Amino acid sequence: MSLEKPNTMKKKIVVLISGGGTNLQSLIDRLHIPENNVEICAVIADRPAYGLQRASEQNIPNFIIDRKQNKDRWTQEFLGKMDVFQPDLIVLAGFLSILHPAIIQRYKKKIINIHPALLPKYGGKGMYGLNVHSAVIKAGEKESGCTVHFVDAGVDTGEIILQRKVEVLPDDSPEKLQQRILNEEHKILVEAVKKILQL
Ligand code: GRF
Numbered sequence: 001m002s003l004e005k006p007n008t009m010k011k012k013i014v015v016l017i018s019g020g021g022t023n024l025q026s027l028i029d030r031l032h033i034p035e036n037n038v039e040i041c042a043v044i045a046d047r048p049a050y051g052l053q054r055a056s057e058q059n060i061p062n063f064i065i066d067r068k069q070n071k072d073r074w075t076q077e078f079l080g081k082m083d084v085f086q087p088d089l090i091v092l093a094g095f096l097s098i099l100h101p102a103i104i105q106r107y108k109k110k111i112i113n114i115h116p117a118l119l120p121k122y123g124g125k126g127m128y129g130l131n132v133h134s135a136v137i138k139a140g141e142k143e144s145g146c147t148v149h150f151v152d153a154g155v156d157t158g159e160i161i162l163q164r165k166v167e168v169l170p171d172d173s174p175e176k177l178q179q180r181i182l183n184e185e186h187k188i189l190v191e192a193v194k195k196i197l198q199l
Contacts, residue, residue, distance in 0.1 A: 026187075028060075031190060040060050090107055093114055133181070
């Protein structure tokens, strides 16, 4: 007997990415599996991104909605796709564009983001990628970590769902710290999705 649940029973997640998609891969490996009650129904990137290939390998529909176009048109196209996919949750997993307020309004408490620091510290505009970890090291912090939060109208300001601390070591480079934090991101993102969707 197959353990696969019929599609209609499954909760649906749309994942938004801008880059390599290791967080997406973690969601694929740990959640997007036949015996689970959830599926990644689409992956959307705002630019060409390696993560799209990860989606293709799993036959997950994937699209680029190019960030270089007019923001209103981007938003319309995105909302059109959401009408088709009807997600229960939208996950920003390394997604670098700011979403239009119309999207935030329509999907209140249904969009989450992963950030590589202990918010509210080291969040906001310009705080992405290695910038975050360089700032943490420069400030002489003893610990950093990662945060999953709901997305609201601000940048990295929404309600915190889960955080995980990571020690900053004396000989850390931004790259080394980034990698150790990324390993924890992969875990708490999955935990947060499970918590929200009650899986
Ligand atoms: C992660 O550090 C995430 O916190 C940040 O962007 C990075 C994306 O990594 N928002 P990946 O594309 O999931 O590998």
